[in-house]
Every structure is written in structure tokens, then in C-alpha cells.
Amino acid sequence: MARRRGKVDAAERLKLAETLLETDDLATCARCALDWLGRSAGVARGLCLVGSQESPSVLQPVATLAVRSTRAQSFTLDLETHNDPLVAATVRLEASIFGRNGRPAPRTPLESSRLIAIPLHARQALEEYPIGLLIVAPIDPEIETEAKWVAGLLGPRLTALRAAQRRQEGERRSLRERTLLYNIINAVSDPVLLTDTEGRIIVANARAEVLLSSGEDDSEGRRRAVALNNMLFSSALTRRAIEGAEPWRHELLLVDPVDGSDLLFELLSTVTVDPREGTGIVSILRNVTDLRRATQEIEENYRKLRLAEADARAERDRLDLIIDSVADPILVTDPNANIVMLNAPAERLFTVDPAAGAEARRTVQANDAHFSSFVSNLFFEPGALRRSGSIGLVDPRTGAPLPVEAISGKIVSEHGEVTATVTILHDRTEELERARLYEQLKRASSELEQKVREATAELTRQNELLRRSHFEIERASAAKSQFLANMSHEFRTPLNAILGYTSMLLKGVTGELTAHQRRNLERVDSNAHHLLAIINDILDISRIEAGKMPLTLTTFDLKDLVAEVLAEVEPIIARSQLAVTSQLAADVPQLKTDRQKVKQIVINFLTNAIKFTPRGSVEVRAGSMPDGDQIAIAVADTGIGISAEDRERIFEDFRQADNSPTREYMGAGLGLAICRRLAGMLDGAITLESEIGRGSTFTLVVPREVKRA
Amino acid sequence: MTPRRTQAAKEGKAAAAKSPLILVVDDFADNREMYSQFLQFSGFRVVEAQNGHEALEKAFGHAPNLIVMDLSLPGLDGWEATRRLKADDRTRAIPIIALTGHALAGHSKGAMDAGCDAFITKPCLPERLLEEIKSMLKG
Numbered sequence: 001m002a003r004r005r006g007k008v009d010a011a012e013r014l015k016l017a018e019t020l021l022e023t024d025d026l027a028t029c030a031r032c033a034l035d036w037l038g039r040s041a042g043v044a045r046g047l048c049l050v051g052s053q054e055s056p057s058v059l060q061p062v063a064t065l066a067v068r069s070t071r072a073q074s075f076t077l078d079l080e081t082h083n084d085p086l087v088a089a090t091v092r093l094e095a096s097i098f099g100r101n102g103r104p105a106p107r108t109p110l111e112s113s114r115l116i117a118i119p120l121h122a123r124q125a126l127e128e129y130p131i132g133l134l135i136v137a138p139i140d141p142e143i144e145t146e147a148k149w150v151a152g153l154l155g156p157r158l159t160a161l162r163a164a165q166r167r168q169e170g171e172r173r174s175l176r177e178r179t180l181l182y183n184i185i186n187a188v189s190d191p192v193l194l195t196d197t198e199g200r201i202i203v204a205n206a207r208a209e210v211l212l213s214s215g216e217d218d219s220e221g222r223r224r225a226v227a228l229n230n231m232l233f234s235s236a237l238t239r240r241a242i243e244g245a246e247p248w249r250h251e252l253l254l255v256d257p258v259d260g261s262d263l264l265f266e267l268l269s270t271v272t273v274d275p276r277e278g279t280g281i282v283s284i285l286r287n288v289t290d291l292r293r294a295t296q297e298i299e300e301n302y303r304k305l306r307l308a309e310a311d312a313r314a315e316r317d318r319l320d321l322i323i324d325s326v327a328d329p330i331l332v333t334d335p336n337a338n339i340v341m342l343n344a345p346a347e348r349l350f351t352v353d354p355a356a357g358a359e360a361r362r363t364v365q366a367n368d369a370h371f372s373s374f375v376s377n378l379f380f381e382p383g384a385l386r387r388s389g390s391i392g393l394v395d396p397r398t399g400a401p402l403p404v405e406a407i408s409g410k411i412v413s414e415h416g417e418v419t420a421t422v423t424i425l426h427d428r429t430e431e432l433e434r435a436r437l438y439e440q441l442k443r444a445s446s447e448l449e450q451k452v453r454e455a456t457a458e459l460t461r462q463n464e465l466l467r468r469s470h471f472e473i474e475r476a477s478a479a480k481s482q483f484l485a486n487m488s489h490e491f492r493t494p495l496n497a498i499l500g501y502t503s504m505l506l507k508g509v510t511g512e513l514t515a516h517q518r519r520n521l522e523r524v525d526s527n528a529h530h531l532l533a534i535i536n537d538i539l540d541i542s543r544i545e546a547g548k549m550p551l552t553l554t555t556f557d558l559k560d561l562v563a564e565v566l567a568e569v570e571p572i573i574a575r576s577q578l579a580v581t582s583q584l585a586a587d588v589p590q591l592k593t594d595r596q597k598v599k600q601i602v603i604n605f606l607t608n609a610i611k612f613t614p615r616g617s618v619e620v621r622a623g624s625m626p627d628g629d630q631i632a633i634a635v636a637d638t639g640i641g642i643s644a645e646d647r648e649r650i651f652e653d654f655r656q657a658d659n660s661p662t663r664e665y666m667g668a669g670l671g672l673a674i675c676r677r678l679a680g681m682l683d684g685a686i687t688l689e690s691e692i693g694r695g696s697t698f699t700l701v702v703p704r705e706v707k708r709a
Numbered sequence: 710m711t712p713r714r715t716q717a718a719k720e721g722k723a724a725a726a727k728s729p730l731i732l733v734v735d736d737f738a739d740n741r742e743m744y745s746q747f748l749q750f751s752g753f754r755v756v757e758a759q760n761g762h763e764a765l766e767k768a769f770g771h772a773p774n775l776i777v778m779d780l781s782l783p784g785l786d787g788w789e790a791t792r793r794l795k796a797d798d799r800t801r802a803i804p805i806i807a808l809t810g811h812a813l814a815g816h817s818k819g820a821m822d823a824g825c826d827a828f829i830t831k832p833c834l835p836e837r838l839l840e841e842i843k844s845m846l847k848g
Contacts, residue, residue, distance in 0.1 A: 485811075492810035497739040497830040504743065509750045531831060619794050 003302060008040045009145060016040075026050060026161045030063035033134075033154045038065045041146035043136045044346040045110045049077055050120075050132035050158060053165060057129050059090070061109070065136075077128035079129055089117040090133045093126060095148055097139055097172055116144050116150040122159035130157045191265075191285040194272075199234035202280060210325035213255055213284075218257075221638045236267055237281060252285065264289045304524075329404075329425040335379065335418050337372045346425070349402070356396070363396040371406075373420055378408050385410050391425070403428045476548035481546030487538040495535070498528045544677045549680060553706055557593045558622050558631065559584055565602050566620070569610070578618055585623030592633060592705040597678045598633070601686075604671045605635035605698045613639030613695070624702060630684075634699040642690040651676045651686070675700075682706055729774035729846055730754045733809070734764040734790070736782050740831075744777060747835035748842070759784025765793060767842045768800050775842055780820060788823040795824030804845045816835060 016036045017549070023029045030048035037043040046065035059077040081087055085106045088097035099114030108115065116139050120132040134154065136147045151653045182205075185192050191208035195201050204212060212233060214226040232254055240248045252267040266284040271368035272280050323330060324669050329346030332338050342350060350371065352364040370391050378387045387408040398673055409425040502525045505513065513521065543549045556591045562582050566573070591598070609618045616638030625632055642650060651672045672686075684702030731753050738759070745755045756771050761782050763780040767772035768776060776794070780787035787807065794800040807817075807825040817828045827841055 149819070489810045492831045493737055496810070497737070497743060499832045500740065500743040500747075500835050503836065504747055504750075507836070509747060 002291070012036075012040050016150070017153060020157045024161065024164075026158060026165065026671075029157055029161060030132075030154065033067040033150050037136060037147060037150055041143050041150075042140070043143055043147065045112060046134070046136040047072060047075075047109055048120075048132060048134050049075075049156070050162075051079075051129060053162065053169070055109065056131075056157055059133055062132070064109070067109050071111075074256040075109045086117060086133070086135075090119045090130055091126070092119060092126065093121065095119075095144060095151075097144070100139060108135055110137050112137060113313045114139045117149055118147055118219055120154050120155035120158060124152075131155060131162060154235045188284075190287065193283045193285075195237065195281050197279050197281065199230075199237050202277075208285070211257065214257065221260065222257045225255040225260060229254045229257070233267075233283075237269065237283070240269055240281070247287050254285075259650075262289070263287060264292050266452055280687075319537055326424075326558070328427065331377050331425070333421050335420070337379070339368075339371075339420075340420070349396065349425070352396060359399065360396040363394045363399065366480065367393045367396070371423070374406055375408055375423060378410065378421060379418070385412070390428075393425075398471065403432070414500070448488050452613075478546055481542040481548075484538055484542035487549075488535050488542075491531075491535045495528060495532055499525070499532070502528060503515050517706055534670070537674060540674050541670060541677065544674070544681070549681065550708065552596065553592055555590050556594050556595050558588050560634070561595065561599055562602070562620055562622060562633075565599060565606060569603060569606050572607060572610055576613070578610060578613055578616065580606075580610070580618045582620040582622075584621070588622055588624060588631065589704060591702075593682050593702055594706070597682060598700070598702065600636070600677045602633055604675050607634050607702070608671065608698070609637035609639065613637040616695070624704075628704075630701050632699050632701045634697055636695065638695040638699040641692040641694055642688070642696055643692055647688055647690060650688075728754050730756060730771060731758045731842065732758060732764065732767055732771065732776045734758045734761075734782070734787070736760055737779070737789040740779070744835055744838055747839065751839055752824055753842075761790040764790045768794055768803065769797075772799070773803060775840065775845060776805045777842070778805050778807050779824065780807055781811070788819055790826065791810050791820070791823040791825055793819040806838070806841055806845065808838075813845065 004280070016033070019032050019036075020029055023032060024061045030050065034043070034046040034048055036044055043065060045067055047061055047067055048063045049059035050062045052060055057079040059079065061072040061075055064072045077084070077086055077090065079087055085098070086108070088683035089098075095116055095118040096101070097116055099112075105113045105115050105310065115135055115137040118136075119130040120134055121130050132155075134147060134151050136143060136596065138544075148549065182203075183260060185205040189207065191211055192205045193201055193212070194203040201208075201212065204604070206297065211229050212226060214223045218226075232252060236250055236252050240250065248267075250267045250269075252265045254263050254265055255261070256263050257570060264287070266288050267283060267285055269281050269283040272282055274280065321499065323343055323521050326343065327345060329349055330343045331339055331346050331350070332341040339350060349367050350364060352361050370393060374387075374389060374391055381387070386409050387470045391404050391406050392401070393402045393404055398633045404425040406423055406425050406429055408421050410418050411420045411422060413419050502521060505521055506518065506525060540549070562584060566580065566582060568653065569580075606620065618635065619638045620635050622631065622633045624630070676686055679700055683706055684700060687699045687701065688696065689699075718742075731748050733741055733744050733748070733755055735744070736759050740761065741757055745757055748755050756767050756773060758767045759782075760796070762785050764778065764782075765785075767773075776785045778791060782790070787809075791805055791807070794803065794805065804826040805824065806827045806829060807820040807823075808829050808831060809820070810831040817830075820828050827845060829838065829841060
């Protein structure tokens with residue numbers, strides 16, 4: 001090998017760089033680099049070690065220069081080995097010079113005691129493992145410079161090639177796996193699909209394609225069937241998304257696009273979440289058409305069988321039940337009139353308990369004889385199939401006569417031969433008894449009917465009397481009210497004069513009065529006013545009772561009404577020297593009722609409260625009842641109170657709690673009676689709470705709105 | 710003399726010259742004269758009538774400033790008399806206060822329908838009537 005001294009020219013360097021870039025093979029690349037070093041830099045021997053693809057920490061020779069290949073092949077460098085000078089030279093950035101300054105060279109295939117080892121790095125940085133190691137000999141500053149330069153080119157290039165190799169390898173493997181997977185999926189005889197969450201198919205195997213995809217040149221029918229299947233499939237997936245069970249199983253009916261027949265599938269779908277591909281749904285359709293058909297057939301057959309069996313059993317049971325439940329004796333006889341079968345009721349007539357007495361035995365024999373003669377007659381009538389008639393039997397247990405109706409029928413074989421007769425005996429005792437009872441009932445019923453008719457007539461008559469008397473009472477009541485109204489008028493005219501003249505006298509119209517005269521005249525005045533109040537009350541009551549008190553409905557504020565009442569009663573309040581206050585709830589709604597009547601009631605409560613409260617206070621309260629439809633107006637006092645027995649009485653006409661003739665408290669005693677009537681007219685009510693000596697509370701509760709006019 | 714009396718008397722004298730003329734119609738003399746007496750005391754001039762016919766006659770003859778009409782009158786009753794007065798050009802403008810002892814609602818309605826300008830239920834104290842007359846004459 002020629003050894004050239006002096007600078008390597010730039011063209012050669014460029015050529016090497018180009019060659020390395022053009023070469024795609026790792027080993028070739030390394031060989032080119034070594035050849036170039038031998039040719040241009042005077043390297044005598046060289047070796048390039050590169051980490052293998054499988055284990056990058058084990059460096060193996062890929063190219064040699066003037067080294068025997070057999071020697072090189074067996075040489076490897078394990079970077080995990082400690083205390084190996086070559087390993088130390090590899091896992092650093094700088095070149096290492098061996099065989100100088102007392103540093104012995106390690107054993108290498110170069111078999112040289114002086115050599116330069118340069119690590120091959122992807123870039124000028126310490127990586128986990130360098131891609132390889134370049135070893136050249138001899139040591140020489142120029143060689144060292146060139147080798148370092150080549151290593152700077154070779155390191156990144158080899159790394160790039162190894163990476164490309166690795167990538168290609170990965171792609172190959174992935175393609176292989178893909179093909180394998182697709183073949184597996186295709187080999188599955190059930191349709192398998194991967195869809196996105198919208199139901200669009202991403203992957204489908206051949207079976208799924210047959211059902212769910214069609215091409216341009218497919219027949220119209222096939223395209224339609226495929227479209228329908230797609231629709232059914234995506235709607236099933238949509239339902240799956242809604243129901244969200246995991247994993248999810250659902251029956252899906254699709255159409256075979258080839259022959260148009262129905263195919264029943266069991267759809268099994270599972271959600272897969274792939275970080276790159278997003279959420280998908282893997283669906284497997286299992287064809288259960290035949291399975292389902294067979295199952296249904298078996299079920300249907302089994303059901304029919306069971307029905308038939310049940311029918312047969314029911315039929316037999318019914319027959320047994322009928323025969324057993326028939327209260328009438330049934331007997332089967334052979335052609336010789338011998339009894340061959342009988343039911344329980346028949347046994348009682350035609351068999352005898354061995355323990356029974358002679359009398360019973362005789363009775364049974366007699367019964368038997370009667371029956372035999374009846375049945376025998378049937379045999380003697382060749383054409384007749386049936387015979388009925390009465391037989392007089394006797395009950396062997398009681399000895400009572402037992403009239404029966406007997407019906408016999410012949411049982412004829414296929415050959416026209418009489419094989420047996422069946423006879424039913426029907427006890428007529430009950431029938432006769434029923435007929436008698438029915439007669440009795442009919443008689444009783446007609447008697448009852450007659451009584452009802454009479455009672456109804458009486459009731460009608462009583463009603464008529466009642467109606468008349470009611471009418472008369474009404475008329476009398478109206479007459480009474482009219483009389484009271486007239487009388488009230490007659491009272492008013494003279495009272496007007498009394499009150500008028502008294503007032504004038506007190507005013508001094510006719511001259512001055514002495515103190516005594518004035519005092520007496522004031523008594524006349526006060527009594528005349530009292531008389532007027534009584535007359536007004538009587539008139540009110542008679543008007544209410546005569547129905548002449550009209551309701552005048554208006555809408556108004558309770559607040560205003562209470563203020564008005566307080567203003568009107570003010571003179572009395574002032575005289576009483578009581579603390580009279582009002583307490584109105586803030587949310588009292590407007591009332592629609594007869595304002596004048598409510599006012600009259602409240603005034604009455606208030607004047608009563610003042611009248612019967614010697615000291616303390618009186619409070620007017622108003623607010624909504626809890627139901628919101630009613631309003632309560634209450635007047636509470638701290639007065640004398642009302643005893644329990646008087647609490648109802650004070651609402652009666654002409655009543656006061658103190659019923660003595662010389663009453664301490666003036667008034668006709670009609671106020672509360674009128675209030676109660678007025679409250680009734682407003683669909684309301686008055687309640688009273690009181691305690692003797694502590695005071696009373698009168699409360700008027702009325703609907704917020706009176707419903708009728 | 711009470712202060713009140715002095716005041717009333719003064720008023721009476723001051724108004725005597727051309728004080729308003731009131732026609733009081735009532736068949737019951739005690740009531741009629743009572744109102745008449747009190748109105749005169751209060752400074753009014755008063756003419757009286759005791760039935761419907763007389764009321765019409767006095768109204769046309771004296772042209773009073775106001776009429777106090779009791780409704781229950783013998784013969785021609787108060788409603789009819791009012792209707793006639795209100796139908797006549799000479800007396801149409803005279804305000805009429807109806808008086809009745811019947812406290813039923815129908816009475817007030819009938820009186821207003823007949824043309825009465827106000828309605829008072831008996832018993833009516835003379836001073837109450839006076840107030841009503843004053844307020845009507847002012848209006």
C-alpha cells in the first residue's frame with residue numbers, strides 16, 4: 001500500500017464524502033472509509049467495529065483494511081465489559097492513542113502494539129452507546145488527523161444508515177403483522193368490522209364486505225340490500241352508544257344481499273380506544289339464523305305437544321269431575337240388566353252396607369227390582385235408543401220415598417250390538433220442593449209489592465202535606481217580615497218627631513233649659529236613640545230573613561275599610577279612653593265582597609269590644625288565612641270576657657250575656673245575631689275565643705271573593 | 710245664652726233679608742213643623758205643604774230655593790209630585806231632598822229615578838237636614 005506524505009487535497013475529501021453519502025450499505029460505507037484512509041492517509045491496517053442491530057452494546061467488525069478476515073471475524077467488543085481499555089476508548093469523545101507514553105495497546109486483530117482508536121459518534125456528543133469504533137495503525141499525527149476527520153464523517157453516516165435499517169425493518173415487520181392480522185380476520189367466517197363512533201367502516205373482513213359494501217357494477221337489488229344493512233347496522237350501533245353496556249350484545253336482522261333472505265345475527269361490539277386512531281367500535285356479527293330457526297321450531301313443537309297433552313289431561317279430568325260432581329246417581333248396566341258400574345250417589349241407593357239392618361237390605365232389593373224392570377223395558381224395545389220415565393225409589397238410609405226421573409240410553413257397538421246402557425236418575429224431591437217454595441215466594445213477593453205501593457202512596461201524601469206546610473210557613477215568614485218592615489216604618493215616623501224635638505230643645509231652639517231639665521231631656525234623647533237602634537236591628541233581621549237584603553259586591557282594600565271603621569268609631573274610642581290599635585298583615589289582598597256588610601260586622605265587633613272593656617286595649621287585626629282563599633278580621637279586647645255557656649247564646653236573637661232585666665250594657669242584643677246572618681250571606685263565619693276576666697276575640701272569616709252575585 | 714245659640718241667632722239675623730226659601734212637604738204635622746221651626750231658627754224662610762197637590766201649588770207659587778219632600782203622602786205621593794216638578798220648566802232647577810221612613814233600598818232608587826237630588830232616611834235630626842240643605846244650596 002502506497003504511503004503518501006503531505007496534505008490530502010480537498011477533491012479527495014469531497015469524493016469520500018460523496019461516496020459515503022451515496023452508499024446505502026453500512027459495511028460498504030465502512031470499507032470505503034477504511035480504503036480511503038489507506039489510500040489517502042497512509043493507514044497501514046484498520047478495523048471498523050459497529051454495534052449490531054439487535055444488541056447495540058456489542059461491537060462487531062464490519063470492515064477491515066489489511067487485516068486477515070478470519071482473525072477479525074472472531075473479534076467482538078462488549079461495551080458492558082469493565083476495565084477493557086478498548087471499551088474505555090469507545091465510550092468517550094476523543095481519540096485514544098495506544099503504544100505511546102507507556103500506554104500499552106490492547107489485543108486487536110490489527111496485531112499492532114501502536115494504534116489509534118477513535119469512537120464513532122452520531123454527533124460530537126456522548127451518547128448512550130456510540131455506533132462503533134475505528135481502529136487504525138500506525139500512530140502518526142497526520143494519520144490521527146485524517147482518521148479523526150473520517151470518523152467525524154463516518155459516525156453520523158453509519159448512525160443514519162442504522163436508523164434507516166431499523167426503520168425499514170420495523171415497516172417490514174408491521175406490514176407482515178398487518179397482512180397476518182388481515183388474513184386472520186378474513187379467515188373468520190363471521191363478519192368482523194371496525195367502525196368509528198359515527199358507524200363509518202374502517203376495517204371490514206370479507207364476510208362483512210359481502211353484507212355491508214357494494215360496488216358500482218353490483219345489481220340494484222344488491223346495492224339496496226347493502227344500503228339497508230348499513231342503516232340497520234348503524235342504528236344498532238347508535239343504540240349501543242345510548243345503552244352503553246360493555247361489552248354489548250344485540251340481535252340484528254340483516255338482509256342477505258345475494259338472495260335477499262333474512263339473516264339473524266348476534267351483534268357483539270366492544271369499544272376500543274387507540275391513542276392515535278381515536279375511539280373505534282369492533283363489531284362481530286354471528287349468524288344465528290339457522291340456530292334461531294331450529295330453536296323456534298323445537299319450542300313450537302314442544303309447546304304444541306304440551307298443549308295436546310294438557311288438553312287430553314283436561315278432557316279426562318273434566319269427565320271424571322263431571323261424573324263425580326254429578327249429584328244424580330249414574331248407573332251402567334250390561335245387556336242382561338246387571339249393574340256393572342255406578343257412581344257414589346248411585347251406590348247409596350243400590351248397594352247396602354253389610355252392617356245395615358234388614359229393612360235397608362229390603363229397600364235396596366226393591367230399588368234394584370224397580371230399576372231392572374225399567375232398564376229391561378228398554379231392551380225390549382228394539383228400535384228405541386233412549387227411554388225416560390219416573391221410578392218410585394226409597395232412600396235406604398232414611399226410608400223416605402225418593403221419586404226419581406230416570407233416563408236410559410243404549411250404547412251400541414260398531415256392529416249394531418247393544419253393549420251397555422247408561423242410566424241417570426234425577427232426584428225430583430228437590431224439584432218438587434222448589435216448585436212449592438217458588439209458589440210461596442211469588443205470593444210473598446206480591447204481598448210485599450202491595451205494601452210498598454201503599455207505603456209509597458202514604459209517603460207521597462205526607463210529602464204533599466209537608467210541601468204545603470212548608471209553603472205556608474214561608475208565606476207566614478214573609479208576612480211576618482213584611483209586617484216588621486211596616487211596623488218599623490210606623491215606629492220611625494213618631495220617633496223622628498221625638499228625636500227631632502228633643503234635639504231642638506237640647507240645642508236651645510226654644511230657649512234656655514235648667515240643668516235639671518237638660519239632664520232629663522238627655523235621658524229622653526238617649527232612650528229614643530236606643531229605641532231607634534232596636535228598630536233598625538229588627539228591620540235588618542227581617543230584611544235578611546225576607547231575602548230583601550241585596551249583596552252589593554265591590555273590590556276594595558281591607559286597609560282602607562279598617563281605617564274607615566276606626567274613624568267612624570273614633571268618638572266612642574275617645575270616650576272610652578282605651579288603647580285601640582290596628583295590626584294589618586302586609587300581604588292582605590284585595591277583597592271582592594259586600595263592603596258595607598263587612599264594615600257593619602267590624603263596627604259591631606269594635607263597639608262591642610269597647611263597650612265590654614272597662615280598661616286595657618282593643619286591637620283590630622286582619623290577615624290571610626293559611627289557605628290563601630279566606631281573610632280573617634279579628635277584634636281582640638282585654639275586657640270582661642264571655643263564659644263558655646254564653647258563647648253560643650250571645651249569637652241568638654235578643655240575647656246578651658247578662659240577661660237580667662236591668663242590663664248594665666245598653667243594646668238590643670241583636671248585633672251579633674245580625675252579624676252572624678250577614679257573615680252567612682258572605683259565605684263566611686264568625687268565631688269567638690274568650691276567657692272570663694281576660695277578654696274576647698271575635699273573628700270574621702270570609703272568602704276573599706264571594707263566588708255568587 | 711250658649712255660644713252656639715248666639716252664633717245661630719247672628720246668622721239668622723244676617724241672612725233674614727234675602728235668605729233662601731225652603732218648601733217643607735210632609736203630611737205628619739209634627740215632623741213638618743219641627744223641620745220648619747228649626748230651619749227658621751237657622752235663618753231660612755220656610756213654606757209648608759201637607760200633600761202632593763199642595764206641594765205643586767206652593768212650588769209654582771213661591772218658587773222656593775229648595776224642596777224637602779216626604780215621599781209617603783196621601784193622594785198625590787212624593788214620587789209623583791217630584792216627577793211633575795222635574796217635568797216643569799218653572800221648577801225643574803229646584804233641588805229636591807227626599808225624606809222617607811222606609812229604609813229599604815228600593816225606596817232610594819225610586820226617589821232618584823223620580824228626579825230627587827238627595828235622599829235621607831228617617832229618623833233625620835233637624836241639624837242633619839240643615840247640613841244637607843246647606844251643602845245642596847252651596848253646590
